[in-house]
Amino acid sequence: MRRFLVRIIPIVTLGFFVAVMLSSGYMKKPRTQEENVDKFISTTIEYVKNEDWSNAEKEVEKLNLAWNKVLKRVQFSSELDQINYLGESIDKAKGGIIAEDKGISLSNLTSFYEEWQTIGK
Template sequence: MKKFLLFSVPSLFLILSVVLMTGGSWIKEPMGAHDDLFSYVQNIEHFIEEENWEEASEEHQNAQQAWDTISKRIQYSVEREDMLAISETLSRIEGGIKEEDTSSISPELYYFYELWSELG
């Protein structure tokens, strides 16, 4: 029994560590309706095209909350620079929404899409 525990506990720990560190692409996916970051950003893009700034601001708040949830899940499986880049992009989008400047938000949205597709 001691030998079994001696080998199984470290093996299980190593397996779980490898799964956690390599699972960024599936860990980032939404686990509920409240953390679907990609959908929130797509909604922001839609509201900006219609120049509906209040709805875009509300969606941005939802996106920020979703990112806070997702970033805690993926912090061990993705590069720190990628996480910081997404945070910066969301901040720039927020600034563009507050200024109601479509031309500054569009490049940030497409940069976010690229970061998101490469994440994990």
């Protein structure tokens, strides 16, 4: 019995850690509408393209809240640099929206979206 446990416990533990590390694709999927990062990023981009700054500001706040909720799930299966980059992109996009600068806002929102797509691949 001891020999069995000495072999099975490390195997089960390693299997668990591998499953956690490979789960980011599943973990980034929204559980509720408040966590739908894809929807919030696309609507924010549309508002910025149309220069509807007040709605864009509200939508980027929703995006930030959704990102913070999803972050808690994907933080163990994604790289720290990737997570930091996504947070910085949202902050820079907020600044661009407050300054009503279409170029800065779109470039940061687009870079956020592109990096978001690479999580879990």
